[in-house]
Amino acid sequence: MGTAGKIARRTFLIGTAAIGAGVAFGIYAYRRDPGNPLTAGLAPGEAALTPYVLLDAEGVTLITPRIDLGQGAASIQAHLLAEELDVDPAKVRLASGPASPVYHNGSVAAEGMPLAAWDEGLIARGGRAASEVLGKFGGLHVTGGSTTVADAYDRLRAAGASARETLKAAAATRLGIAREDLRTEDGRVVWADGSAPYAELIPLLADVEVVQDVPLRDPSAWRWLGQPHRRVDVAAKSVGTYRFGGDLVLPDMLHATVVTNPLRGGGVVSMHASEAEAMRGVEAVLPITDGAAVLADNDWRAFRAARAIRFESGGEGPTSDALWKAHEAALDGDRDSAFTDEGDVDAAPGTRIEATYRVPFLHHAPLEPANATVRYTPEATEVWTATQAPIFVARSVARITGQEAEQVTVNVLPAGGSFGHRLEDEWVRQAAEIAVQVPGRPVRLTLSREQDMTHGFYRPMAVARGRGTVENGRVRALDLAVAAQSVAESQMGRVGFPAFGPDVALVAGAWDAPYALPDRRITGHRVAATVPVSSWRSVGASHNGFFLESFLDELIAEAGADPVEERLRLISHEPSRRVLETVAEMASWNGPEGKRGVAFVYSFGVPVAQIMEVRQTEAGIVMDKLWIAAEVGRVLDPVNIEAQLSGGALFGIGHALSSEITFDGRGPEQTNFDSYESLRLWQTPEIEVRALGSGGPIRGAGEPGLPPAAPALANAVFAATGTRLRRMPFAADMRFA
Amino acid sequence: MRITVNGTDHEVDVEEDMPLLWLLRDELGIHGSKYGCGIGACGACTVHLDGLAVRACQVWSGDAAGAEVTTIEGLGTEAAPHPVQQAWIDLQVAQCGYCQPGQVMQAAALLAEVPDPTDRQIEDAMGGNLCRCATYPRIRAAIRRAAGSEGA
Numbered sequence: 001m002g003t004a005g006k007i008a009r010r011t012f013l014i015g016t017a018a019i020g021a022g023v024a025f026g027i028y029a030y031r032r033d034p035g036n037p038l039t040a041g042l043a044p045g046e047a048a049l050t051p052y053v054l055l056d057a058e059g060v061t062l063i064t065p066r067i068d069l070g071q072g073a074a075s076i077q078a079h080l081l082a083e084e085l086d087v088d089p090a091k092v093r094l095a096s097g098p099a100s101p102v103y104h105n106g107s108v109a110a111e112g113m114p115l116a117a118w119d120e121g122l123i124a125r126g127g128r129a130a131s132e133v134l135g136k137f138g139g140l141h142v143t144g145g146s147t148t149v150a151d152a153y154d155r156l157r158a159a160g161a162s163a164r165e166t167l168k169a170a171a172a173t174r175l176g177i178a179r180e181d182l183r184t185e186d187g188r189v190v191w192a193d194g195s196a197p198y199a200e201l202i203p204l205l206a207d208v209e210v211v212q213d214v215p216l217r218d219p220s221a222w223r224w225l226g227q228p229h230r231r232v233d234v235a236a237k238s239v240g241t242y243r244f245g246g247d248l249v250l251p252d253m254l255h256a257t258v259v260t261n262p263l264r265g266g267g268v269v270s271m272h273a274s275e276a277e278a279m280r281g282v283e284a285v286l287p288i289t290d291g292a293a294v295l296a297d298n299d300w301r302a303f304r305a306a307r308a309i310r311f312e313s314g315g316e317g318p319t320s321d322a323l324w325k326a327h328e329a330a331l332d333g334d335r336d337s338a339f340t341d342e343g344d345v346d347a348a349p350g351t352r353i354e355a356t357y358r359v360p361f362l363h364h365a366p367l368e369p370a371n372a373t374v375r376y377t378p379e380a381t382e383v384w385t386a387t388q389a390p391i392f393v394a395r396s397v398a399r400i401t402g403q404e405a406e407q408v409t410v411n412v413l414p415a416g417g418s419f420g421h422r423l424e425d426e427w428v429r430q431a432a433e434i435a436v437q438v439p440g441r442p443v444r445l446t447l448s449r450e451q452d453m454t455h456g457f458y459r460p461m462a463v464a465r466g467r468g469t470v471e472n473g474r475v476r477a478l479d480l481a482v483a484a485q486s487v488a489e490s491q492m493g494r495v496g497f498p499a500f501g502p503d504v505a506l507v508a509g510a511w512d513a514p515y516a517l518p519d520r521r522i523t524g525h526r527v528a529a530t531v532p533v534s535s536w537r538s539v540g541a542s543h544n545g546f547f548l549e550s551f552l553d554e555l556i557a558e559a560g561a562d563p564v565e566e567r568l569r570l571i572s573h574e575p576s577r578r579v580l581e582t583v584a585e586m587a588s589w590n591g592p593e594g595k596r597g598v599a600f601v602y603s604f605g606v607p608v609a610q611i612m613e614v615r616q617t618e619a620g621i622v623m624d625k626l627w628i629a630a631e632v633g634r635v636l637d638p639v640n641i642e643a644q645l646s647g648g649a650l651f652g653i654g655h656a657l658s659s660e661i662t663f664d665g666r667g668p669e670q671t672n673f674d675s676y677e678s679l680r681l682w683q684t685p686e687i688e689v690r691a692l693g694s695g696g697p698i699r700g701a702g703e704p705g706l707p708p709a710a711p712a713l714a715n716a717v718f719a720a721t722g723t724r725l726r727r728m729p730f731a732a733d734m735r736f737a
Numbered sequence: 738m739r740i741t742v743n744g745t746d747h748e749v750d751v752e753e754d755m756p757l758l759w760l761l762r763d764e765l766g767i768h769g770s771k772y773g774c775g776i777g778a779c780g781a782c783t784v785h786l787d788g789l790a791v792r793a794c795q796v797w798s799g800d801a802a803g804a805e806v807t808t809i810e811g812l813g814t815e816a817a818p819h820p821v822q823q824a825w826i827d828l829q830v831a832q833c834g835y836c837q838p839g840q841v842m843q844a845a846a847l848l849a850e851v852p853d854p855t856d857r858q859i860e861d862a863m864g865g866n867l868c869r870c871a872t873y874p875r876i877r878a879a880i881r882r883a884a885g886s887e888g889a
Contacts, residue, residue, distance in 0.1 A: 069833060070831075070832035070833025070834065070835075070870050071832065072832070230826075230829065231829055231831075233831070233834065234825075234826055234829045234830075234831050235815050235818075235826050236815065236834075237831035237834030237837050238818065238822045238825035238826045238830070238831060238834075238837060238841065239809065239810070239812075239813060239814055239815050239818055239822050240768075240769030240770075240808065240809030240810050240812075240838040240841075241769070241810070241814075241815065242834050243768065244771075244835060246771075246772070247768040249766065255763065280752065297763075298755075298759055298763040298764065299759055299762070299763055299772070300755055300756060300758075300759035300763070301755075301759075303775070365869060366833065366835075366869055367771070367773045367779060367781055367833070367835045367836050367867065367868075367869045368771065368773070368833070368835045369772065369773070415833065416771070416833050416834070416835030417832075417833040417835060417869050417870060418833075419869070446772070448775065449773065449774045449775055449776075639829050640829070643829070643832055643872070643875070644832075646871070646874060647832060647870050647871045647872065650871030650873065651869075651870075651871055654871060672774050672775075672776055672778060673773075673774050673776075673778040673779050673867060674774075674776060674778045678867055678869060679871055679873070680864050680867070680873075681859070681860055681863045681864060681866070681868075681873040681876060681877065682860035682861075682863075682864050684871070684873040684874060684877070686874070687874050
């Protein structure tokens with residue numbers, strides 16, 4: 001067997017980002033500190049203290065390199081810095097900073113490793129340390145995996161503290177007094193009989209060394225963190241002055257849109273654009289990969305002209321029916337993984353049951369359609385876009401412009417939602433393809449909703465088969481087989497890298513569930529890549545939470561046990577027990593009572609338990625109330641964590657109810673929010689959230705609220721009706737009000 | 738044609754059938770109203786036309802001429818927010834915020850017509866406004882707060 005084969009058996013996918021970056025940057029990048037990317041761009045009179053704090057005559061700018069997608073990343077990064085720097089986040093400027101390996105994400109690579117987050121054993125800790133090194137040398141300047149808080153918690157506080165002490169050192173030199181005799185307050189260094197704003201100290205900073213290794217403040221001394229505080233962006237977002245990527249206007253800018261084959265690589269059989277070219281405001285119709293771009297003086301004129309292009313696209317794609325069959329067949333095919341395989345599920349004693357579940361493809365469909373602005377010149381290219389991975393965008397664009405990645409500047413703009421969509425960059429590459437054809441002019445590409453919806457990178461369709469036994473009123477054995485395409489394989493394929501080894505995401509949320517059963521097996525079965533798939537909020541746990549918690553609920557019902565008590569019996573992991581006990585207490589749990597269902601999922605290092613209460617009415621099932629309990633180690637922003645946990649749960653419920661992307665051989669059949677339905681206000685249950693911060697590693701809450709929501713609903717519907725909802729969308733099998 | 742937006746008159750030369758949304762965004766540079774679907778299915782472009790909440794992607798510019806158009810920018814400012822905007826700020830409704838200009842305009846129109854709406858009236862009025870982040874619990878609470886019926 002060749003080397004590749006040997007590697008494959010001993011390794012595992014670590015995600016696009018890790019492999020791609022590692023290869024491109026080379027291992028030496030780990031030993032060479034990438035330095036401070038702010039230093040190169042400093043104007044006279046400016047200073048950079050750490051890569052996160054920029055000073056000029058007008059004051060402080062905090063660099064928040066994790067993009068705000070709505071999850072509150074900008075605000076929490078600013079507060080982490082401000083808490084040590086002693087500035088008011090509402091009174092300083094924020095900037096996303098340049099694309100740079102110095103902003104690597106040390107936590108995101110660990111998500112791709114088969115290390116259960118609750119596992120504190122030697123191998124797991126070693127693996128996480130290795131993945132952090134990988135993140136560093138790979139220069140993973142990436143937002144994702146609910147890692148922003150975990151990764152930034154120490155790093156940004158340390159940066160703020162270091163900047164603060166350096167400012168004090170500068171003032172101490174000038175005043176001739178000890179640094180220890182100075183303090184800081186609201187953007188000023190303060191001494192016995194005077195004070196100076198930070199900006200006044202800029203000229204003195206050239207003569208002092210940056211103070212390193214400053215002890216961090218005790219949480220009891222915090223001013224904002226841990227307390228309810230106002231998100232930095234909430235006022236602007238309430239009065240309409242917040243600017244998203246698609247609101248960018250540059251002088252001499254062209255408005256562009258594209259129309260391309262929904263089957264990527266299918267090409268164009270014929271295209272007639274003369275009618276479009278003659279329309280008012282249209283400057284040009286240009287060819288791009290798999291289609292055409294319209295350049296106009298206004299978005300609507302571009303959209304209208306794009307609709308007027310007569311376009312016959314080539315290629316042949318899969319149908320949903322064929323894909324379902326391929327997934328079902330894969331359950332009996334080769335295993336991609338069996339990270340959990342204990343006891344003997346096939347020989348386990350007891351009453352045996354079996355059930356099959358399935359979930360469809362889903363689109364991320366953030367409300368702001370994908371957009372990107374690119375200005376190309378032979379010397380340099382500038383990009384403005386909302387991206388979770390700016391270094392990858394720079395490389396993608398450089399391949400199109402024929403430049404070095406260093407010649408491409410990426411300005412990261414805020415996003416009108418993402419849910420994983422903005423890890424992809426197809427539209428940025430399209431904007432670059434257009435821009436090279438009109439050198440010197442900025443091109444703002446906005447996808448129509450229809451183009452965006454039919455050119456997604458979808459949450460994979462997945463099928464699961466559960467088999468298990470119950471004995472003496474208890475669950476004895478559980479065997480869950482999951483078949484889906486591999487997200488990592490699809491993502492890595494798009495950047496030209498092969499994928500060796502099993503895909504952890506395919507079974508995430510199931511293989512690492514902390515249930516201690518004597519006979520337990522979780523297997524992943526990889527389906528051949530056809531439809532491009534991607535990281536959709538909570539990734540593999542988005543379907544595996546549903547599969548595992550639905551089937552476990554079936555086993556518990558078969559055993560005649562209580563759904564909360566039996567789960568607690570099977571779990572010894574203390575934080576996981578705590579959230580189940582907490583949610584039961586919040587809901588005054590007294591069994592399903594013909595209306596309630598419970599689910600528990602451990603994902604992204606966060607155990608989350610939810611109880612849903614429903615009611616049968618003449619109009620269908622009504623969701624009355626949802627209780628959520630989660631353990632995140634420490635709560636930094638109680639207001640936002642409630643928003644993230646409830647938002648994640650509702651995102652899961654909304655898609656479980658009525659959303660699906662289906663394929664007819666010509667591409668996706670859903671084109672807009674009329675056919676791709678989404679949760680509405682009238683469907684929304686009352687929600688009560690308790691976020692626990694009982695110590696342990698600090699974790700992010702953007703994704704883990706999602707996986708338990710759909711199974712809690714399905715289990716509640718079973719309690720109310722006796723019907724098991726085993727496939728999504730639920731509305732196909734059950735009427736909801 | 739002449740059009741009045743947030744109390745200011747503008748003389749514009751656009752197609753009669755250009756939807757108001759793009760007249761606002763691309764001709765007048767008023768960016769608060771957002772494009773989300775273009776078919777009236779998401780509500781991100783909601784503005785007031787003579788006080789009535791409408792989807793700006795579904796109203797022809799020619800039909801808006803002569804009417805009073807109010808966008809989110811005309812409702813209030815950070816220094817002087819409308820009571821609905823104040824409630825949105827106080828309860829920190831927004832996550833990504835892209836739908837919120839439309840949500841706020843829809844809610845303001847509701848409260849102008851029904852000062853103290855029932856839950857059912859809130860659900861009916863807000864049903865066409867999509868929030869992909871699912872901020873609905875706080876939208877509901879903020880409308881109650883702006884109506885002065887918090888906890889009622």
